[in-house]
Amino acid sequence: MKLRPFYAVLEREVLRMIRQRTRLVAAMVRPLIWLLVIGGGFNSVIGQAHGVGYQDFLVPGVLGMTTLFGAMLAALTTVYDKESGVMRMMIVAPLPHAWIVLAKMVSAALAAIVQAVLLIALLLLLGHFRSGTDWLLLAAAVVAASFACAGIGMVTASFSRTLDNFAATMNFVIFPVFFLSGSLYPVQSLPLALRRAATINPYTYGVDFLKHAILPASVPTDFSVTLDIAVLTAFSIIALTVASWRFSQESAYEPMIRVLAGKRG
Amino acid sequence: MNAPQTATGPAAIRAAGLTKRYGEVLAVDGLTLEIGSGQFFGLLGPNGSGKTTTIHMLATLIQPNAGSAQVAGFDIGRNAVKAREAIGIVFQESALDRTLTVAENLRFAGLLQNLPARTIAERSRELLELFGLNEHRATPVAALSGGMRRALDIVRGVLHQPKVLFLDEPTIGLDIPNRRRIWRFIDRLRAHNAMTVLLTTHYLEEADGCDRVSFIRKGRLVESGAPHALVDDLGRHILEVEGADIERLAARLEARLGPCLCDGDIAMFRWAEEDVTALVKLQSELGVDVRSWRVRRPNLNDVFLWVAAGKGLRS
Numbered sequence: 001m002k003l004r005p006f007y008a009v010l011e012r013e014v015l016r017m018i019r020q021r022t023r024l025v026a027a028m029v030r031p032l033i034w035l036l037v038i039g040g041g042f043n044s045v046i047g048q049a050h051g052v053g054y055q056d057f058l059v060p061g062v063l064g065m066t067t068l069f070g071a072m073l074a075a076l077t078t079v080y081d082k083e084s085g086v087m088r089m090m091i092v093a094p095l096p097h098a099w100i101v102l103a104k105m106v107s108a109a110l111a112a113i114v115q116a117v118l119l120i121a122l123l124l125l126l127g128h129f130r131s132g133t134d135w136l137l138l139a140a141a142v143v144a145a146s147f148a149c150a151g152i153g154m155v156t157a158s159f160s161r162t163l164d165n166f167a168a169t170m171n172f173v174i175f176p177v178f179f180l181s182g183s184l185y186p187v188q189s190l191p192l193a194l195r196r197a198a199t200i201n202p203y204t205y206g207v208d209f210l211k212h213a214i215l216p217a218s219v220p221t222d223f224s225v226t227l228d229i230a231v232l233t234a235f236s237i238i239a240l241t242v243a244s245w246r247f248s249q250e251s252a253y254e255p256m257i258r259v260l261a262g263k264r265g
Numbered sequence: 266m267n268a269p270q271t272a273t274g275p276a277a278i279r280a281a282g283l284t285k286r287y288g289e290v291l292a293v294d295g296l297t298l299e300i301g302s303g304q305f306f307g308l309l310g311p312n313g314s315g316k317t318t319t320i321h322m323l324a325t326l327i328q329p330n331a332g333s334a335q336v337a338g339f340d341i342g343r344n345a346v347k348a349r350e351a352i353g354i355v356f357q358e359s360a361l362d363r364t365l366t367v368a369e370n371l372r373f374a375g376l377l378q379n380l381p382a383r384t385i386a387e388r389s390r391e392l393l394e395l396f397g398l399n400e401h402r403a404t405p406v407a408a409l410s411g412g413m414r415r416a417l418d419i420v421r422g423v424l425h426q427p428k429v430l431f432l433d434e435p436t437i438g439l440d441i442p443n444r445r446r447i448w449r450f451i452d453r454l455r456a457h458n459a460m461t462v463l464l465t466t467h468y469l470e471e472a473d474g475c476d477r478v479s480f481i482r483k484g485r486l487v488e489s490g491a492p493h494a495l496v497d498d499l500g501r502h503i504l505e506v507e508g509a510d511i512e513r514l515a516a517r518l519e520a521r522l523g524p525c526l527c528d529g530d531i532a533m534f535r536w537a538e539e540d541v542t543a544l545v546k547l548q549s550e551l552g553v554d555v556r557s558w559r560v561r562r563p564n565l566n567d568v569f570l571w572v573a574a575g576k577g578l579r580s
Contacts, residue, residue, distance in 0.1 A: 002379045004376045004377075004381075005376060005377045005378075005379060007376060008372075008373050008376030008377050009377075011376070012362070012365070012373055015365065015369065016364065019364065084362065084363060085356075085358060085359045085360040085361050085362070085363075086360075086361075086362045088356055088358075088360030089360045089361070089362070089373065089374050089377060089421070090377060091326060092326070092349060092352070092353075092360070093349065093378055093379075094346050094349040094378065094379070095346060095377075096346060
């Protein structure tokens with residue numbers, strides 16, 4: 001098993017993260033705006049339920065948001081890699097091409113995990129983290145949610161040919177995935193149609209897992225930890241398989257090579 | 266240090282009936298080819314003739330619809346990963362990360378080839394020295410000139426010391442000083458470690474140094490041989506005739522001189538005779554219809570033009 005190519009892809013992701021500090025700052029500011037502005041606003045309207053205010057209820061949701069955006073944006077760089085020369089460097093390497101997909105997915109998950117850790121540190125500083133947090137469970141939840149989000153990203157990337165449809169991806173993938181989950185409200189109290197949508201959304205289980213770890217036991221969660229782990233793991237594996245299949249599929253892959261390597265005969 | 270090898274050892278590339286179809290278009294049509302180990306081989310042909318598709322199939326990046334090929338002894342279908350280990354490829358467009366520096370790009374490429382970090386550092390230093398890029402180690406690729414970027418692309422392609430190197434139009438889009446520089450690098454590289462090189466180019470003077478060239482036209486190989494032998498096959502001289510009503514003139518001359526190639530106001534004929542008096546006689550016969558005459562040695566460009574026009578080289 002060749003580990004150096006794998007390491008190469010991870011190292012590049014970390015390098016890029018350090019270089020593009022604005023991306024990192026944005027990844028911190030986005031959830032903080034939700035938590036402090038929107039959470040703070042609704043907090044005064046809604047008040048407390050099950051012993052926590054709305055702002056505290058929102059903490060797992062914004063942490064989930066960081067993993068979702070972090071993993072999605074990192075996974076979508078695969079589309080950029082196709083347009084720039086980087087994918088050319090990877091496809092000529094002596095590895096099965098499914099390895100590239102796996103390495104990209106792991107590096108997207110890694111980016112999400114790093115950003116989640118940074119946000120947790122910030123929230124601790126701001127005093128928005130409950131003292132009773134189950135840290136081991138939280139670590140497992142962050143990792144599981146990050147991989148599932150990286151999976152959503154890789155599948156999306158494997159179906160997009162150019163960066164032009166990035167805005168469409170935002171509108172038709174990231175926002176629905178985020179809003180149709182338990183991030184902003186408990187799933188059980190949603191109207192039936194929305195509840196059904198949230199139940200088939202794998203990201204919902206990631207947020208639920210985070211709630212188990214962060215919120216006090218008095219707050220009802222939507223699913224059990226076991227179900228969360230099962231769904232997130234199964235989804236990650238399916239997403240990896242689908243993305244690898246898409247990348248190796250002739251119709252998706254060959255036009256890509258032709259665009260990549262120049263169209264001249 | 267070995268001199269560039271011209272001897273043909275066991276075949277480095279062997280293709281039989283290689284065919285690639287894109288919908289209705291037959292990009293490569295039953296291509297059969299054998300390139301000896303250590304050879305410097307040129308695949309020449311007009312745009313859209315199937316050169317790049319051939320390279321991509323041989324480099325295991327696309328799968329042929331029919332036929333088979335082995336590179337460095339490995340089947341490109343069943344043993345693609347093994348074959349890729351032995352292959353270096355420089356694409357027409359750069360395969361570099363513009364956001365990373367020169368050294369970081371080579372590290373990324375080397376790790377992808379499963380090379381240890383120390384080997385990458387050693388070889389990078391050596392190759393960057395050879396290619397005159399040493400003082401740019403820490404420069405981001407986006408800040409390099411086109412010529413330097415192409416040089417780095419070649420370094421990237423040979424970092425893992427491939428047995429077979431594919432160069433797909435390595436000098437396309439570069440100005441003449443940069444083209445010369447790239448060729449000096451490639452020559453140095455070949456002197457440094459003997460490897461099989463498959464080159465495509467449409468700057469034909471660049472293919473003069475090849476051990477062997479093949480012309481490809483509409484996905485089929487039409488002519489193969491050593492460059493000088495192909496030029497010799499074309500004939501001793503090329504006679505260029507320029508005149509106002511060139512088509513009528515060409516038709517008149519074709520009966521006596523054989524097939525002609527028209528290019529604007531100029532008609533080109535192959536002129537095998539050494540006898541100048543025959544030329545003088547012809548000149549006086551045609552008189553004022555002809556604006557100018559020129560007799561010159563043929564070169565690989567002429568071979569290309571005759572092949573591209575679909576006319577045989579031998580009379």
